[in-house]
Amino acid sequence: MFKARLGRLVLAGILSTASIGASAATQGSLGATSTGTVSISASVPNRVQLTGVTDVAFANQDPSVAAANAQNVCVWSNTSTRGYNVTATGSGTASAFTLANGALTVPYSVEWAGSSGASSGTALAAGTALTGLTSTATSPTCSSGASSTASLIVKLSSANLMSMQAATTYTGTLTLVVAPE
Amino acid sequence: MRPVATGCPTVHVEAARRCPPAAAVAGRLLLCIGAVAVSWSAPAGAADKVRLSGLADLAFGTIGNLGLDAVRAEDVCMFSNSPTSGYHVTATGTGPGASFELSSGTDALAYDVAWNSTPGQSSGTILLPNVPLTGQTSSATQQTCNSGPATSASLIVILRSTALSSAIAGNYTGTLTLIVGPE
Numbered sequence: 001m002f003k004a005r006l007g008r009l010v011l012a013g014i015l016s017t018a019s020i021g022a023s024a025a026t027q028g029s030l031g032a033t034s035t036g037t038v039s040i041s042a043s044v045p046n047r048v049q050l051t052g053v054t055d056v057a058f059a060n061q062d063p064s065v066a067a068a069n070a071q072n073v074c075v076w077s078n079t080s081t082r083g084y085n086v087t088a089t090g091s092g093t094a095s096a097f098t099l100a101n102g103a104l105t106v107p108y109s110v111e112w113a114g115s116s117g118a119s120s121g122t123a124l125a126a127g128t129a130l131t132g133l134t135s136t137a138t139s140p141t142c143s144s145g146a147s148s149t150a151s152l153i154v155k156l157s158s159a160n161l162m163s164m165q166a167a168t169t170y171t172g173t174l175t176l177v178v179a180p181e
Numbered sequence: 182m183r184p185v186a187t188g189c190p191t192v193h194v195e196a197a198r199r200c201p202p203a204a205a206v207a208g209r210l211l212l213c214i215g216a217v218a219v220s221w222s223a224p225a226g227a228a229d230k231v232r233l234s235g236l237a238d239l240a241f242g243t244i245g246n247l248g249l250d251a252v253r254a255e256d257v258c259m260f261s262n263s264p265t266s267g268y269h270v271t272a273t274g275t276g277p278g279a280s281f282e283l284s285s286g287t288d289a290l291a292y293d294v295a296w297n298s299t300p301g302q303s304s305g306t307i308l309l310p311n312v313p314l315t316g317q318t319s320s321a322t323q324q325t326c327n328s329g330p331a332t333s334a335s336l337i338v339i340l341r342s343t344a345l346s347s348a349i350a351g352n353y354t355g356t357l358t359l360i361v362g363p364e
Contacts, residue, residue, distance in 0.1 A: 028233035030260075030324050033362045036233045040283060040338055040357055042241035042251070042290065046350045078247075078350045080288075140248070140346050180350070 046180035048077045048084050049140040053176070056154050063161040072116040072148035075178055076137035083181035085131040086112055086150075088124045091173040095126045099170035106160050106170055111153040118151035131181060152176070229263035229363035232324040233270075236359070239338050244345055251340040256300040256332035259361060260321040267364035269315040270296050272308045275355045279310045285351030293339040294357060300332035315364060 028034030052074040058067045077084040088110050092098030098105045113121030114133045124130055138145035154174070164170060235258040241251050261268040272294050276282025283290040297305030298317045308314055322329030338357070 025236040025238050027236055028231075028359075028361065030230050030232040032230060033360055034231045034233045035358065035360045036236045036257075038236050038336070038338075038357045038359070039238040039354065040241075040253075040292065041238070041352070041354045042283060042340055043243040043352045044247065044285075044290065044345060044348045044350050045243050045245075047247055078346075078348065080349050080351070138347060 044078065046077075046079050047140075048075065048178045048180045050075050050176060050178045051141045052148055053152065056174075058156060061156070061161055063164070064158055065161075066158045067156040067161065068119065068153060069155075070119050070151055070153040073150050073152050074137055074142035074146075074148050075133070075135045075150045076140045076142065077135045077178075077180050079180045081181065082135045082137075084133050084135060084178050085129040085181055086124070086133060087127065087129040087177045087179075088112075089127050089175045089177075091175075097126055097172075097174065099172040101165070101168050101170045104165055104168065104170065106156070106164050108160070108172075109155045109157070110174060111151075111155065113151040113153070114149075116146075116148040116151055119153065121151055121153055129179070133181075229261065230324075231262075231268050231361045231363045232258075232260045233359060233361045234258045234260075234325045235332060236336070239357075241340060244340065247345040247348075248342050250342050251345065252303055252337065254303045254335055254337040257334050257336055258321055258326035258332055259298070259317075259319045259334040260324045260326070261319045261361075261363050262324075263363040265364065266319045266321075268317050268319055268361050269313040269364055270308070270317060271311060271313045271360045271362075272296075273310055273358045273360075275357075281310060281355075281357070283353035283355035285349070285353045288349040288351055288353075290340065290348045290353045291344045292355075293341060295337040295339065297335040297337065298333070300330070300335055302335035303337060305335055305337050313362075317364075 025039060026037045028036040050073060054071055056069045061067045075084055089095035090097035092105060097110055098107050110124045111121035112124055112130055122130055135149045136146045137149045142148060237255055239253045241253060244251050259268060273279035274281035276289060281292050281294055283292060294308045295305035296308055296314055306314055319333045320330050321333040326332060
């Protein structure tokens with residue numbers, strides 16, 4: 001059994017430094033009515049948010065059967081394309097996707113799908129961004145609109161399960177970083 | 182008091198008791214000029230004037246936290262010479278139907294506008310586009326607040342977190358027009 005904690009919320013943003021053109025305020029004159037104007041400007045920077053991640057636990061896994069856990073998560077992006085990328089890192093050596101118990105380690109794989117409800121997706125390489133994803137979320141935590149927008153899939157192959165020591169708990173942490181595109 | 186003329190202006194003539202009754206009759210007023218009070222008053226509201234000044238552009242800059250309301254407030258000079266120093270204020274935005282919206286290309290960002298007849302405030306009565314907020318009173322004693330209170334009202338603009346978190350990233354601009362009138 002291993003328990004992978006995935007609850008890492010990451011916000012990444014690119015601040016816009018572009019200036020905003022605005023006309024000057026105008027003042028009213030004395031009269032039966034008086035009219036003034038004010039220019040208002042605001043810059044909304046690129047933002048993303050990842051929520052809805054939950055821990056993954058494989059318990060008493062039959063080594064002869066590959067294990068897989070898929071969960072729906074919410075990724076929100078406010079860019080004009082609603083685009084984002086995702087980068088995953090594990091807690092193994094050089095951010096490898098491995099679980100450990102002391103010196104014992106076992107690798108696992110991570111997949112990502114840009115839609116919810118998927119049981120398979122694109123395999124992620126540790127530390128390498130999967131780009132070109134698009135979110136359907138309309139609120140940062142999917143509190144309205146789509147309740148989830150992507151799928152995170154964690155897999156443990158039969159071969160790797162067979163390499164694990166019985167009655168031993170392997171644990172690790174998977175970190176996911178999303179960024180706007 | 183008996184009005185002897187109507188329209189604009191209205192003239193009232195009042196005869197003192199010590200004058201003979203006939204002295205108050207038109208044509209004989211000069212015979213008792215020292216005992217006749219003549220007053221002039223304009224029709225209600227006709228001469229009342231207002232002036233709104235001290236406005237400055239409101240720049241929110243880059244909104245760091247889209248999960249919080251962003252508020253900008255400024256003190257302005259609102260002058261009214263009506264007998265009660267009363268006034269009303271009407272605001273319009275540059276969104277559809279004069280709505281309070283900033284735009285970035287085809288993207289929109291709604292905002293709220295509030296008014297407070299006291300300066301130095303960061304909250305006030307929420308204005309609706311094109312709907313006058315009545316019953317306001319100004320403390321200004323000079324039309325541009327060059328003397329007396331330096332400012333007399335607060336203009337508050339609010340970017341709600343709900344709007345910010347649903348807005349597409351971009352640089353948004355818009356113009357808020359304020360029209361004031363005497364009361």
